Amino acid sequence: MNTLQYAILGILTYVSLNGYSLKKLFDRSINHFWHASLSQIYKELGELERNGYVTSSIQEQDDRPDKRVYAITSAGQEAFLAWLNRFPQPYASPKRDEFALRIFFGGRLENAVLRKHLEGFIEERQRFLEEMIEGKKKAYEILKEANLVEGSENRGMYFIRRRTEITTQALIQWARECLEALDEDKQYGGE
Amino acid sequence: MNTLQYAILGILTYVSLNGYSLKKLFDRSINHFWHASLSQIYKELGELERNGYVTSSIQEQDDRPDKRVYAITSAGQEAFLAWLNRFPQPYASPKRDEFALRIFFGGRLENAVLRKHLEGFIEERQRFLEEMIEGKKKAYEILKEANLVEGSENRGMYFIRRRTEITTQALIQWARECLEALDEDKQYGGE
DNA sequence: AGGGCCATGTAACCTGTTACATGATTGA
């Protein structure tokens, strides 16, 4: 089983959902650290069902198209918990950050262009932070509606929200430092 | 052309290399924000050559296997610079961080297990930071040997090193905060 | 004697994206 399948199972331990709603939930929270496209979700749901980790049933609706709602089985519960307890060693997974890659080659850019993109980055991350803090209550309502939070169960979700906040702030701080360094037109030698 | 191909071209703007050495260079620096496997590098080098962005020649060696050294063409230079100047909007690329995903579902874990993995995470990141600071000089020598730094050209590389330092410190700080919160056995409600 | 590094590649597979196909309802 792949990671996306475990992520889906994880959500289904809280609430039964159809593919489309699952995708919406992803976009609103998990998305910041695990991205999934709709067609991929449909694929993985199909495989999860073929392997007996979930079952599905059609739920008819009058005004909207019928939907296929997925529920986790006991085999699914077991597989999910086994995965969750078995943390990977090492913890850091390989990253692919295109912005960092471009900055790495920043020596090949004119100062003005590099500045512009660092400024753009700061603006974007700042807006992202504001939206997150503003939308905190809203996000909580969504998770609550979906039964994803109740009592101390939301511990992990709180942790991850803090993590996004902290790392985003650190990145903004870093980009500002870079701009200052460009202002001073420093030379970066090897000690 | 995909991002890995641009990353390879970027290095080749500094120095001509064979696939194997390219992989080593990746592992020692770029790896932190753009991961590449050896077989993937060979594949992309083949495609870059078929498309006229690089040329290759066999360099014979007495004691070791011959190697195929790749050099960037003017078409390659142009394509790389065009990519570098054309920054993506938005800047943030979709992330896939399995550790974060597991913490997100931390409500399904026993406190003791969650603690253990947060502690493991802190240890690992701390060791990583120490190695990076310690190995700063060594890394610089490697990059210098490969002609990847000289004068102000290494600006971007310095920036990225700082970025790794800052974000890693932030993550360690975050994990410590989480442990404290677990100690206090807080309840995380919706405001 | 055996493991690790040097060195290049191929084949099979898995994961994920984009485009295509379809069509009803709701709100501006």
Place this chain on the structure above:
DNA sequence: TCAATCATGTAACAGGTTACATGGCCCT
């Protein structure tokens, strides 16, 4: 009336990993 949202899926392709295949040198 026009765009967005709801809703499910398939097909083609792109990107990336793991295993396989081969073999010599160097150090312990």
